[in-house]
Amino acid sequence: MRQREEQIEENGIDLLEMLAVLLDKAWVIILVGVLTAGAAFGYTKFMVTPIYQATTQAYVLTKAEDAAVTSGDLSLSNQLLGDCASLLKSRPVTDKVIEELGLKMSSTALADAITVTNQENTLILNISVSNPDPYLAKELADKVRDVGANHVTEVMNLKAMNTVQEALIPSKPASPNIMKNTVLGGAAGVVLTAGIILLIFLMNDKIRSQDDVEKYLGIGVLGAIPSTEDKTKTKKKK
Template identity: 40%
Template sequence: MNELKRLEAQRDDEIEIDLGEIFHLLLNKLWVIILCFIVGGVIGFAGTKILVTPQYSASSMIYILPKTRSVTSLADIKMGSQLTSDFGILAKSRPVIEEVNKNLKLDYSYEQLASMVQATNQSDTRILRFTVTDTDPIEAKKIANELANVAAERVAYVMSSDKPKIVEEAAVPKSPSSPNTKKNASVVALVFAFAAAAIIVLRYLLNDTIQNEDDVKKYLGLHMLAAIPTEKRKSI
């Protein structure tokens, strides 16, 4: 029993020593990890700039008017908000998208143009926001504004109500909405750094050769009496 406890204590000590050695190993190879971090960041930044096409987003907003100008109860407010959500779906319907495509003389299919459009409605409001994402910032602005006009006409026709008012027209976006170059570069840099650390630790764990006299005592339980130094021969 005592022998078993002694072996377990010895095993725990060896684990602590191994963890300490791994820590010192990573500390000694810190320059390699930092170098891989920098290389990964450069690759992530350059790859994002070269391989990923920038996307620009432009937004317009319309205000959905109720059939009656006065709101008399909380139920009416909730009903108006629910209808606004329905209008968001209506704004992406085929008649609206195809009319926008026709008016702007675009060369997109219904599926392509619909995938570029996002209609959102903040809770407890009657405001619809149309966000158009495109590789061309000027075209994104034109589509967002035309979509607001066509959707307003369509909503008024379907609901037999007043035409929604344009709250905000889209402007030409000055900077891309995606990709996030800094985020991509940071992620790739961290992946490279973790990969470098993992390879260093893995090589250490798989290396079962005797490196020095401490390894002889640790793994074989023997004490060294003498060591033969190696000496390079000098050429005559």
């Protein structure tokens, strides 16, 4: 094996030879890829709990309704986003939502399920809540918006935070992504199998042919003695 390693270091790795090895074992690589893809699909489909996400929207009023919204107000929305997001996920809001809906979950768990973003160059907030139950996800999103609106306007001294649209009951889960996980599972199987095959090839120091003798030992071959197996085959043909 050491001789082969020294030969590889001296002459470099024969990429064509490595490619030939992979092509020779292509059926193994493909088979493992199919199996790992199937395993990833089955695990994602039947073992992972689907999570649904419902989103509601609210408009933040920073001044009197009859005043025009200026570019300064829009730039302020970026600063408001962080504050509003923190307040909407704060304990006073989550505790009250849990209490009003009569839920058995922790304030921390609800806060982790809430995501707040804003539409670019607007004062509109997107309030999303994730939950395994699509109906509860919708109910939670609307309740967080309503309870949060009172808390946000009071703490930040805003004019109001009005509802733009209520959340809809999500028709399909937001996660997991079955197709993505299946593809990644198959790709992982292919890469891992190919890597193992190449590793075995590089670690194999057996001399299999005259070419190997000349390539790895640097010795010319004058003749070859046929193996017992070859002799047996020759006799059978006769």
